[in-house]
Amino acid sequence: MKALTIFVAAVSFSGFTVTQSYAGYESGHAAALQIAQAPSALADGEVRKVNEDAQKLTIKHGPIPSLDMPPMTMVYRVKDPAMLDQVKPGDKIKFSADKIGGTYTITTLEPAK
Numbered sequence: 705m706k707a708l709t710i711f712v713a714a715v716s717f718s719g720f721t722v723t724q725s726y727a728g729y730e731s732g733h734a735a736a737l738q739i740a741q742a743p744s745a746l747a748d749g750e751v752r753k754v755n756e757d758a759q760k761l762t763i764k765h766g767p768i769p770s771l772d773m774p775p776m777t778m779v780y781r782v783k784d785p786a787m788l789d790q791v792k793p794g795d796k797i798k799f800s801a802d803k804i805g806g807t808y809t810i811t812t813l814e815p816a817k
Contacts, residue, residue, distance in 0.1 A: 748796070750792060790813060
């Protein structure tokens, strides 16, 4: 009779989840590795300044776990200049940002509900 060994591990870090499973017999084994991007949560913020010429927003925001960033006020470039027309200083927003080409850039922007 052949023995069956199963090992399952899951690790989560910086927005990624890694799941690894092993199932094997005495005579051999099979392994599978699956990496899935966890959905990014939107951060809460308040628009402090809109700079259309530089295509940037100054935002006072809460923590951004995906960027390992604490609450602060910071200037961000926008991925799409049309985002600047959607907001004005004082607006409460939800947004996501990524580091693109070494610059923190807003990739998603929506009004807070």
